[in-house]
Amino acid sequence: MIIINVDVMLAKRKMSVTELTELVGLTMANVSQIKNGKVKAIKLSTLEKLCAALNCQPGDILEYRRQ
Amino acid sequence: MIIINVDVMLAKRKMSVTELTELVGLTMANVSQIKNGKVKAIKLSTLEKLCAALNCQPGDILEYRRQ
DNA sequence: TAAATATTTATCGTAAAACAATAAATTTTT
């Protein structure tokens, strides 16, 4: 399974969902769903915005775990 | 921008596109497009299959580069 | 270098899913 670790990065950056939302320019509902792994796909443009806002790499946000 | 490094992983694993296609169970046309960065989004289920087939992490496949 | 094989590109159609807008529910903070 693929795990989304946006929450981990938010904690590291001491950033709120509201703040992240402003930076990426999506609706808060949307950001919340991504953060909580409620999406089945992700646009690369969105991943790019997340990486830019959180100053990190896709690998910091996405994780693969067997089983 | 987000760069897709499936080609790098294929080289590391000495694996062909045909072989990868069989492992992930998508059409070859599709795998080829992903490999060559011709997609604008990716399903997490597909990313998962790629990671499993290439025995790697999302971070090995996806890379964020500024500008 | 000709043939075979592998890969890429293109087109069309369908299904999946992001995302916006909005509102309500829930949780957290003050």
Next chain:
DNA sequence: AAAAATTTATTGTTTTACGATAAATATTTA
């Protein structure tokens, strides 16, 4: 308890993956 933040839910629109297929191109092999 009130305010603020976050999550969840609903509906509609738009985007895009992905399949099927075929053609074009590139690569490998005999």
